[in-house]
Amino acid sequence: MLEQLLYFVQQLLNGLTIGSTYALIAIGYTMVYGIIGMINFAHGEIYMIGTYVTFIVIAGLAYMGLESLPLVFTAALLVSMAVAASYGFAIERVAYRPLRGQTRLLALISAIGMSIFLQNFVRLSQGSRDIAMPSLITGGWTFGDPSSFEASLSYMQVIIWVVTLVTMAALTLFITRSKWGRACRACSQDLGMTNLLGINANNVIALTFVVGAALAAVAGLLLGLYYGVVNPYVGFIAGLKAFTAAVLGGIGSIPGAMLGGLLLGVTEAMTSAYFSSEYKDVVAFSLLVLVLLFRPWGLLGKPEVEKI
């Protein structure tokens, strides 16, 4: 009985861990969609680049003999956020801004093109094989009876939660308290009106890409350290999952992206544990299909009011 409970708790912990990183990536999709009504298909690649930069920074600092864990972690976090943010900025300038006002399909094709470009750019510069990184943070706690089932909670998992929570809190403060953050919300409600108040909506859109990319880099760092491995293709599936999470929670809604990410992570973990890990993607995407059928605006989104 206790054993089964521990097993369940273990899956819940694993699910919340993965789910919180999905949520971080999903916020980027949802913020960009909220403001320009477009899915940024290159967003998963930003996450992947975040992991690469993390690995490069850690390897570089180790080479220089720097091993203080808090220092290495902070440096990797800041550098990968900064690099990802500049990619986000550049992508918006190069791939989306020139197409603003054209049909949606053009922007969609441009987004997919950008995603393929980034994937191959990383493949050519870093190689297409897995790159592994020895664990930076090891150890954890275990609960239960070693002779039957023992649940474990690693330090890395706790770090993932704490960093995710702090990041989300910072984002919430930014969009509710700072004037540029408020402008992001204003733009997503009425972009033209924001311009009429003298605020350059193009700058606000660029900022949205930058913020979303920086959050994806945080996820890139966390999941990179958690799995300890990266290749140029990890952005595709992570992007798809996070996109699912964003739609699940209600695309355009930031709390929705947070909820959708956690829900998706937990669903996947439970499916892997109680059915088979081979079904986890099937169940995740079935969940998406169900939501799209019965609640197309997502769990926390608002039903689209037809604009006339």
Added chain:
Amino acid sequence: MLKLENVSTHYGKIQALHDISLEVKQGEIVTLIGANGAGKSTLMMTICGDPRASSGTITYKGRDISKEPTDQIMRTGLAVVPEGRRIFAGMTVEENLSMGGFFTPSKRYKDNMELVYELFPRLKERENQRAGTMSGGEQQMLAIGRALMSNPEMLFLDEPSLGLAPIIIQQIFEIIAKLRDEGVTIFLVEQNANQALRIADRGYVIENGHIVLQDSGANLLVNDEVRNAYLGG
């Protein structure tokens, strides 16, 4: 202060404004009246650069603004209360006001906020309420308050009385007159011709995208054509 010369505006192939010439002098209330679909909103928004004039010149404080981007135009002392109010419904009253005061220097910002709350005590009471949940009159007050947050020298109002109860309309016209007395130049678009002409120094009448009449507010009020078409005989 503001001068339009032969301004035309198109929506695609359809021409909505035909060679409009019009002037608003400093300290005036100028009103533009006309039937639904005559082109009033289009004219006001063309000055803001959205949509853009397809020909003609728009001079504001001596500078041609007809080719400038909207956000740049709106940072030169103009503020607009657009048709349908366009408040940010998902944001609180205070957040809406803060968007209006985006470029207001921080030492001015607090004073402006207080002035708006003094003008509309209702907004102070609802400071932290989501704007979309307020009544139409309160939303209109918010739209005006938001525009005032930037200390505009010139204020555009597009049918501020539309859909409001008479007592609220009365209040809004009183505030417009008060703003003028404080030195704000006002360009007022109205279908409510009677009240608009009463407070206006001068008025223009627009029909199918053409300015067909212009005169002082008092003269237009007693003009037979205007009486028949817009004042119910």
